[in-house]
Amino acid sequence: xxxxxxxxxxxxxxxxxxxxxxxxxxxxxxxxxCDCADxxxxxxxxxxxxxxxxxxxxxxxxxxxxxxxxxxxxxxxxLCDCADCWNLYEAGSxxx
Numbered sequence: 564x565x566x567x568x569x570x571x572x573x574x575x576x577x578x579x580x581x582x583x584x585x586x587x588x589x590x591x592x593x594x595x596x597c598d599c600a601d602x603x604x605x606x607x608x609x610x611x612x613x614x615x616x617x618x619x620x621x622x623x624x625x626x627x628x629x630x631x632x633x634x635x636x637x638x639x640x641x642l643c644d645c646a647d648c649w650n651l652y653e654a655g656s657x658x659x
Contacts, residue, residue, distance in 0.1 A: 564612050564614075564625045564626075564627045564628065564629045565609050565610065565611050565612055565624075565625065565626055565627065565628045565629065566609070566610055566612055566628070566629050566639055566642060567607050567608070567609055567610075567628065567629070567631055567642065567643070567648045567651055567652055568607065568608065568610055568639065568642070568643070569604040569605060569606070569607050569608075569643060569648075570604070570605050570608060571592065571599060571602050571603055571604055571605070572599070572603035572605065573592050573594075573597055573599035573603075575592050575594050575597060575599070576610075576639065577602065577604055577643060578639045578640045579592055579593055579594045579597075580592050580593065580599075580602040581593060582640065582641075589601040589602075590602040606647060607643065607645075607647050607648045607651050608651075609628060609651065609655065611624045611625070611626075612624075612625055612629075613625065628652060628655050629642060630642075630652065631643060631644040631645075631648040631649050631652050632644030
């Protein structure tokens with residue numbers, strides 16, 4: 564399935580930043596070697612996820628978009644369910 568995510572200014576996905584803010588309300592990036600000290604999330608975007616019929620089959624993109632707020636859909640943790648994510652999801656549903 565495809566997922567709606569936010570990308571930080573450091574280019575990593577929102578799920579790469581601490582889920583819960585530190586005592587100073589920052590959400591640093593958890594990606595190894597990234598020195599991003601706080602999430603600066605951009606507008607949501609749709610990213611593809613992949614599936615395979617078996618462990619040895621070639622992976623193919625899965626175009627079905629996962630509903631915002633879903634927990635651990637493609638292994639991204641809990642997907643954001645902000646108004647912007649819902650608007651993007653609903654716009655995609657109307658186009659289909």
